[in-house]
């Protein structure tokens with residue numbers, strides 16, 4: 001079980017004539033990924049998804065909050081003592097092209113971490129090549145075909161499978177997949193997603209999926225939870241099917257709509273969700289983070305920040321002063 005409580009992260013960005021500025025990538029994110037569970041984070045570009053994935057995988061530090069892995073809080077531990085915990089969490093990068101060393105064959109790529117694993121677990125040297133073969137078969141590729149090849153000799157889909165096999169060399173408890181299919185051919189995407197689901201079922205690894213695509217989140221996390229992230233804050237969270245079928249936060253509703261228009265409104269004429277580009281986010285830190293784009297905002301929204309809480313009208317949590325089920329035109333309806 002991996003949990004995070006109140007995770008914050010602020011970056012200092014060097015600016016132009018206006019000087020440097022701070023970007024609050026994460027503003028107190030709470031999450032829980034149960035053993036063998038599936039959790040998806042969804043949100044548009046810049047909402048903090050990648051930052052969160054890297055923090056969870058131990059590749060980035062956070063400013064405040066706590067990550068607890070199997071009951072052990074990480075903050076009091078030295079970086080050296082944290083390492084074995086974070087090794088249980090493997091990040092699968094979105095870009096299989098840059099994730100593999102182009103000068104190494106697939107055999108060399110898998111052999112290095114397996115040698116370490118063999119030493120850690122007291123296994124004989126003969127186990128290493130046998131395990132490399134097993135892992136490649138597990139991810140659906142013929143070891144005989146790929147072991148002697150270099151990454152550039154493989155298709156994008158195969159490369160991504162090798163990246164997944166490499167992640168499995170350390171027997172992880174959780175895979176963090178950051179837009180893992182966005183950079184491979186459309187025809188290959190579904191099979192990689194199916195592979196991740198299959199690995200979850202067969203190996204019992206939990207899956208944290210980070211995406212901007214609602215259809216992907218739905219496919220991967222059908223039996224799990226969906227977190228909707230907006231400007232570093234979780235604005236809606238619950239069972240994936242519940243959030244998708246009965247979203248109550250206007251941002252989730254906009255994400256689910258094929259076009260950013262919400263129907264069934266009490267305030268006709270103001271229904272358009274303002275596109276992000278139209279906003280100067282620097283001065284938008286007061287009140288609800290979504291208020292300036294929201295067709296349902298009231299005075300309260302401009303002054304107070306809503307926090308994540310449950311409500312009578314839905315089975316999941318949201319951070320909104322005016323949560324309401326509203327009809328959404330599903331993405332599939334506009335193909």
Ligand SMILES: Nc1ncnc2c1ncn2[C@@H]1O[C@H](COP(=O)(O)OP(=O)(O)OP(=O)(O)O)[C@@H](O)[C@H]1O
Pocket residue numbers: 011012013023024025043044045046047048049050051052212
């Ligand atoms: N190393 C960094 N230095 C400064 N700012 C950063 C850094 N990494 C991320 N940011 C900023 O933090 C915010 C969140 O970025 P992040 O990459 O986590 O978002 P994202 O949702 O994954 O976006 P995308 O889907 O475009 O990758 C963005 O405004 C981004 O510009």
